[in-house]
Amino acid sequence: MAKTGDPRVTLDDPHSFFMPGTNGRGVLLVHGMTGAPAEMRLVARLLNKRGYSVLAPLLAGHGADEAEFRKYRWQDWQDSVEAAAEKLRAEVDETHAAGICVGGKLALLAAHRNPGTLRSVALYSPCFSYDGWAVPFYYPLLSRHIGWLAHVPFLQRLSFSETPAMGIKDERLRRLMAGMSADGVLDDFPGSGVVEMYRLGKLVRRELPQITTPTLILHAREDDLSNPRQAEYIDRHIGGPHALHWIEDSYHMIHVDRQHRHVADLTARFIEAHSRSGVAATPAFETHDV
Template identity: 40%
Template sequence: MIQDSTYFLPGNRNGVLLIHGLTGTPTEMRILAKGLNAAGFTVYGMQLAGHCGNEEDLCKTTWQDWYQSVEQAADFLATKVDNLFVAGLSMGAVLSLKLAADRPEQIKGVGVYGVTFFYDGWSIPFWAKHSFFLLGWLKKLNLFQKMLFNEQPPYGLKDERIRATVSESMIGGDSAAAGLAGNPLPALAEMQYLVKHVKPLLSQIYVPCLIMHSTDDDIANINTNAGFVQQSIKGRSKLVKLDESYHLITIDRERRTVINETIEFFNDVINGLDNVEDRGHG
């Protein structure tokens, strides 16, 4: 049964919508949420459709369902704030970029954390790196749809203490706290469909983007993912490289850096918006 793991932290009239990753949970964004809220931001940690349940729950949904839940969350948060930002981890970053492309007037800036367009990190087996493109065809042909791509150590975490806690919850079946232990092939196929859809949209993004990525990402290589985004978008961007984390940078060793960089970047955007308004009234 799917559990509701969303959270809303009220603050000022500047809001941040946080989007977790595929098979993940809003919990992986909670530390960042608390940091942003302590700095004054209103924060909504949303839950993607089909998540925080079991593999069957997830496989009933498509990427369009995931994105629809993002749009609904953005609509909700927009009623509470004047300036709306969005930030996501892994697949959540891909969804964040789509929202920025689709809503250029509404979204003021984007936090892009461990963005995953390609599963090509050092922990991904060679055969998997070169077969992900087949997933869409397998789903259309209804082949191997009960298979799972199981998460392997280090589970995106360099910090061994946090890794032990997360893996215990994950393997123990607490998907609301730590996400699923495996990626169902149908969900990975939907992820491929999403990536194919979003890639051409990157050139339509003109809002400022903070791109943060580990140089040692075990899931998504920094050059082909973060570098790809920075080269493709048209707006101002800042790339922050992290050397002491793996994929889940919002909860790994440099989580405080993620918080501080995000606060500084979004506040700079807000100050720029304020200056524009001041000039408009002058």
């Protein structure tokens, strides 16, 4: 059962949560690979205070352990997002989405595949491969050859350790995230996840010119896991109206780090600018049509 006082929204795991809102708009918040809905709570609370209904689902294979994680593919994660979007859609007048890293790509693909379901999407720290300043040298090396390494069974069985910074610049917030294993966040990420991330990213890259969903791209200039050029790539290639904003005082986990309030504010403003009611009283975005 979802953690909510509203009995209409039910989910099949103890980690997902729903926060009923008051303004008729819903936001689907999608966690990252090996993450869990708990990491979305800071942004969720801020959006909910603005009146938004918020649903944060657990992706398939997540929330348990590495053995369970390895049983699932990116298509299963995608199914989780699309099913959650339908649940949220039944509760509100219009739906939007935001997701961190892989979660953002899943949300964007869900919007593209199901026109009219999600009116806008915010991408937090988009990432096709781990190539930030803090990752070990062999991560980018593996990424460059992941196409053929994906067929080598040993990679699927490997596990990779999180970087010391955990994608978070603020030490207090880093300690908070470090204690989230009980909330379903995995300490390490299995090699199978790297493979599935590559396969999902390959599809999204191919689809970008055809994607017309209004898209907000938020990326930290100091991202320790994903080089800012990955956000710039999306900015250059996506086919619909979009805006790119830089986060100046955070690492990869911008929805958790020092500027999570700014991230929530930018997300809300973008949603308002692209809502059905056309509310544009907030400062306008520099939205590009490619």
